[in-house]
Amino acid sequence: xxxYTSYKNALKNIPKPCLFLDMDMFHTNIQNIISASNNKNxxxxxxxxxxxxxxxxxxxxxxxxxxxxxxxxxxxxxxxxNGLDDLLIAYPVWNPEHLKAIASxxxxxxxxxxxxxxxxxxxxxxxxxxxxxxxFLVCLDIDLSSEYPGLHFGVHRSPVKTVSQVxxxxxxxxxxxxxxxxxxxxxxAQIAGVTDNNxxxxxxxxxxxxxxxxxxxxxxxxxxxxxDVIHQKQIDLRFINGGGTGSLHQTAKENxxxxxxxxxxxxxxxxxxxxxxxxLPALAYAIEITxxxxxxxxxxxxxxxxxxxxxxEDRMPHIYLPEGACLTANEGAGEVQTPIxxxxxxxxxxxxxxxxxxxxxxxxxxxxxxxxxIKDDKIxxxxxxxxxxxxxxx
Ligand SMILES: Cc1ncc(COP(=O)(O)O)c(C=O)c1O
Numbered sequence: 516x517x518x519y520t521s522y523k524n525a526l527k528n529i530p531k532p533c534l535f536l537d538m539d540m541f542h543t544n545i546q547n548i549i550s551a552s553n554n555k556n557x558x559x560x561x562x563x564x565x566x567x568x569x570x571x572x573x574x575x576x577x578x579x580x581x582x583x584x585x586x587x588x589x590x591x592x593x594x595x596x597n598g599l600d601d602l603l604i605a606y607p608v609w610n611p612e613h614l615k616a617i618a619s620x621x622x623x624x625x626x627x628x629x630x631x632x633x634x635x636x637x638x639x640x641x642x643x644x645x646x647x648x649x650x651f652l653v654c655l656d657i658d659l660s661s662e663y664p665g666l667h668f669g670v671h672r673s674p675v676k677t678v679s680q681v682x683x684x685x686x687x688x689x690x691x692x693x694x695x696x697x698x699x700x701x702x703x704a705q706i707a708g709v710t711d712n713n714x715x716x717x718x719x720x721x722x723x724x725x726x727x728x729x730x731x732x733x734x735x736x737x738x739x740x741x742x743d744v745i746h747q748k749q750i751d752l753r754f755i756n757g758g759g760t761g762s763l764h765q766t767a768k769e770n771x772x773x774x775x776x777x778x779x780x781x782x783x784x785x786x787x788x789x790x791x792x793x794x795l796p797a798l799a800y801a802i803e804i805t806x807x808x809x810x811x812x813x814x815x816x817x818x819x820x821x822x823x824x825x826x827x828e829d830r831m832p833h834i835y836l837p838e839g840a841c842l843t844a845n846e847g848a849g850e851v852q853t854p855i856x857x858x859x860x861x862x863x864x865x866x867x868x869x870x871x872x873x874x875x876x877x878x879x880x881x882x883x884x885x886x887x888x889i890k891d892d893k894i895x896x897x898x899x900x901x902x903x904x905x906x907x908x909x
Contacts, residue, residue, distance in 0.1 A: 518836055519836040519837045521892045522535070522537075522799075522801070522868070522870055522889065523867065523868055524892060525892055525893055525894055526801055529801075529887055531801050531802055531816070531817070531868060532800055532802045532816070532817040532882075533801050533883065533887060534798070534799075534800045534879060534882075534885065534886050534887065535799060535801065535886065535889050535894075536569075536798050536886050536888050536898075537797050537798075537799075538797075538888050538889060538890040538895070539890065540795035541781070542576075544780055544781075544782055544795055545573060545576050545780060547779075547794055548579075548763065548794075549576075551763050552763070552774065553767035554579075555579075555767050555773055555774055556580075556582070556754075556772060556773035556774075557579050557580050557773065557774055557775075558581060558603065558754075559573055559580060559582070559584065560586075560605075560759070560778070560877075561583050561584060561585050561586060561594070561877070562584075562777060563760075563777025563781065563783075563877040564777060564877055565878075565881065565900055565901045566880055566886055566898055566899065566900045566901065567594065567597050567899070567901075567904065568899065569780075569886065570599065571598075571599075572898075573780060574599075581601060581773065582600075582601030582602065583599055583601065583603070584605045584756075584775045585602050585605065586605060586606060586908065587606075587608075587908040587909055588604055588610065588613035588614070588616070588617055589613060589908055590604075590906075590908040592617065592627075593906055595620060595627060600625055600626050601626045602625075602626065602628070603630075603654060603700075603754075605630055605656075605702075605775075606630055606672075607629070607632065607656075608630075609639065614639075615643060615647055617629060617651070618643065618644055618647065619647070619649060621649070621652055626697075628653065628698065629652070629653055630654050630655075631653050631655060631656070631688075632656045632672070632673035632675050632684075633674060633684075634687065637653075637687055640653065640694060641691055641693045641694070644694065645693060650693055650694060650695065651694040651695075652694070652695055653695070653696055653697060654696075654697055654700050654754075655681065655684055655698075655699045655700070656672065656673040656675065656699075656701075656702075657673060657675050657676075657701040657741060658672065658673040658674065658676045659702065659703045659734040659738065660730075661726070661730035661734070666726075668705045668726055669703070669705040670702070670704040670705075678737070678740050678741055681741050685745070696750060697754070698753050698754035699745070699752060699756070700757070701741075701757050702758070703731070703758065703762055704759070705727065705730055706730065706731055706761065706762040706765065707758055707759030707760060707761040707763075707766075709723055709727070710761075710785060710788035711724045711788070711790050712788050712789055712790040713788040714788075735769055738769060738770070739769075742755060742770050752772075754772045755770070755771045755772045755773070756771065756773050756775060757769060757771040757775075758775055758776075759774075759775055759777070759778070760777060760778040760779035760792065761789050762774075764791050764792060765791070777876060777877065778875065779794050780797070781797050781798035781877075782795055782796055782798070782876070783873055783874055783875050783876040783879075784829075784832075784873060785822075785875060786876075788829075796835065796872055798872070798873075798876065798886070799835050799870050799871060800872075800873070800879065801868040801869070801870050802815040802817050802853060802868065802869050803815055803866060803867070803868055803869075804855075804863060804865055804867050804869065805865065805866075806865075807864075807865065808854070812843075812854055812855070812856055813840075813856075814853070814854045815852065815853045815854075816852060817853065818848045818849060818852075818853030818869075819847070819849045819851075820873055820879055821848070822874035822875040822878055823875065823878060824874075824875075829874060831847055831848055832871045832873055832874070833871060834869060834870075835870045836869070837857060837861045837863075838859065839858075839859040840856065840859070840869060842854075842855065842856075880900035880902060881900075881902055881907075883900055883902065884899065884900060885900065885903055886898045886900060
């Protein structure tokens with residue numbers, strides 16, 4: 516059956532807007548990620564999933580999947596309460612109550628690791644641990660961005676940019692009775708998170724590929740130098756983390772022990788535009804035609820789920836099915852209504868669905884309580900999102 520009709524039939528009794536996951540595509544994506552992992556562990560980026568049962572489903576497929584990369588302290592605590600362990604909080608936490616709660620779980624033999632990138636972070640953790648007679652597991656975030664004249668190629672996160680800075684911080688952590696260095700992380704966002712195969716930006720693609728190529732050479736060398744220093748100092752790390760969905764093919768060949776992958780499981784729209792990576796569009800949402808203001812124009816209820824990041828057309832939802840349908844330039848995807856232009860072969864009427872994809876993977880789950888699972892043209896289950904669990908972390 517053709518995809519539009521198949522999803523329409525499967526979702527006919529589900530109130531719209533609704534979110535759904537094509538389980539065949541989802542499991543194909545999981546297998547593709549395993550194949551690309553080069554036998555390294557994959558840590559799942561929860562921000563790109565935001566559903567406990569989905570995280571568990573991925574973990575259950577293969578021992579390749581080890582641990583979760585969380586985005587907030589209270590999220591890590593919530594996941595730990597739901598039976599998950601080996602939780603790396605990828606972004607520094609400052610809130611003392613959250614930090615105390617995490618350290619007390621570490622004292623209870625849970626593996627929850629917090630991120631540091633400076634003396635300020637280390638001093639802060641030490642103060643909290645000393646007051647409460649606790650200990651932290653820490654990970655050092657190393658900046659892997661590249662600097663070119665007039666261009667910062669990468670993200671602005673960690674101030675740790677040189678091998679000597681790494682050594683100074685590792686020594687400081689090593690000297691502290693209040694923390695153990697559990698791992699190091701270097702996220703090459705300019706490789707993993709920047710598209711380089713967008714059909715609307717052919718010239719830009721060439722420039723980005725050139726920059727990616729150059730930046731990769733520099734960062735691979737830097738990461739190896741850091742790993743060598745750590746080995747020379749005979750520091751035993753539990754993990755060396757790198758990468759993201761868009762750099763999996765490359766980071767998996769490096770001397771890391773694990774690669775983080777999140778977006779690749781649902782494979783949101785931005786990930787259609789990578790030269791060296793492709794997966795299937797597993798997650799999408801449906802909105803319903805409630806008005807037909809004129810021929811070829813179908814206005815639906817809801818739809819305007821805009822993605823975070825530097826604003827541009829690529830942050831807008833994309834009309835997935837029926838093929839050829841598009842948003843209008845004047846209204847885009849609206850807060851409560853979305854007009855859609857379509858003059859294709861499929862006859863559309865009031866109550867029919869239009870299917871869209873979000874630019875980013877996990878953010879969409881903040882708008883829905885459930886993800887409906889579709890297999891063999893039928894709904895087989897509904898998994899709760901974080902929102903469905905009444906959880907909101909950021
Ligand atoms: C630290 C870190 N690692 C990895 C990733 C990759 O996540 P994804 O695979 O969802 O692109 C991100 C995304 O922003 C990140 O912040």
